[in-house]
Amino acid sequence: MDVANVWWGGIQMLVIGLTGNIGSGKSTVAQLLSERGATIIDADVLARRAVEFGTPAYDKIVKRWGTSIIGPDRQLERSALRRTVFSDPKQLEELNEIVHPEVESLRQRLLDDARQRGDRVVVCDIPLLFEKHMAPRFDRIILVDAPRPLRLERLVRDRALRETEAMDMIAAQMPAELKRAGADFILENADTLNSLEQQVADVWTQLVQEADAGMAISI
Numbered sequence: 001m002d003v004a005n006v007w008w009g010g011i012q013m014l015v016i017g018l019t020g021n022i023g024s025g026k027s028t029v030a031q032l033l034s035e036r037g038a039t040i041i042d043a044d045v046l047a048r049r050a051v052e053f054g055t056p057a058y059d060k061i062v063k064r065w066g067t068s069i070i071g072p073d074r075q076l077e078r079s080a081l082r083r084t085v086f087s088d089p090k091q092l093e094e095l096n097e098i099v100h101p102e103v104e105s106l107r108q109r110l111l112d113d114a115r116q117r118g119d120r121v122v123v124c125d126i127p128l129l130f131e132k133h134m135a136p137r138f139d140r141i142i143l144v145d146a147p148r149p150l151r152l153e154r155l156v157r158d159r160a161l162r163e164t165e166a167m168d169m170i171a172a173q174m175p176a177e178l179k180r181a182g183a184d185f186i187l188e189n190a191d192t193l194n195s196l197e198q199q200v201a202d203v204w205t206q207l208v209q210e211a212d213a214g215m216a217i218s219i
Helices: 026-035 043-050 056-065 078-085 089-117 148-158 163-171 176-182 193-213
Strands: 014-020 039-042 121-125 140-145 185-188
Touching (some): 014 193, 026 039, 026 121, 026 140, 039 043, 039 089, 056 078, 078 089, 078 163, 121 193, 148 163, 185 193
Parallel strands (some): 014 121
């Protein structure tokens, strides 16, 4: 990866891509990194913001999929929309084409804010980082992985999803095996929380060292 030092107020900002297939424990890793001082930019949070009532993406989604996906509060019923699109790759791609440009715009604003503040390590939590060919935009990539059966179990247990719905969501993403070669750090999340915390601590130590050394690219 080509690197070029970009300094803001005398402080180096390292921009990290955090990814992992659904049910891998990526959100837990984001929380652990946040506790250590990382600034987290969560794509799921941005996606919800991008489709709030009154936004251009909201209007496009309702026009495409109809008013049956609107809840009593006039916001999108995300579960209803999810059931519709995750079983149909073409519809899922249509939805992504509407939402992702809006998410990118919001993410860039938050990155600009982080630069202005002089944040040292910014972690962009992006589920579809590899699917959307975004890896070259980041200084380092962290992949969180867990065996597929365990991820399925977590989705059914923790998110109250039907097994068929969870399987559709897993199938909609690139297999983790294909992502591992593109990651700088791979966190294995099939053991205890303590094990995951230790892996995160080790990665954090290295990221801070790299930020201090000025190993960053412009994004």
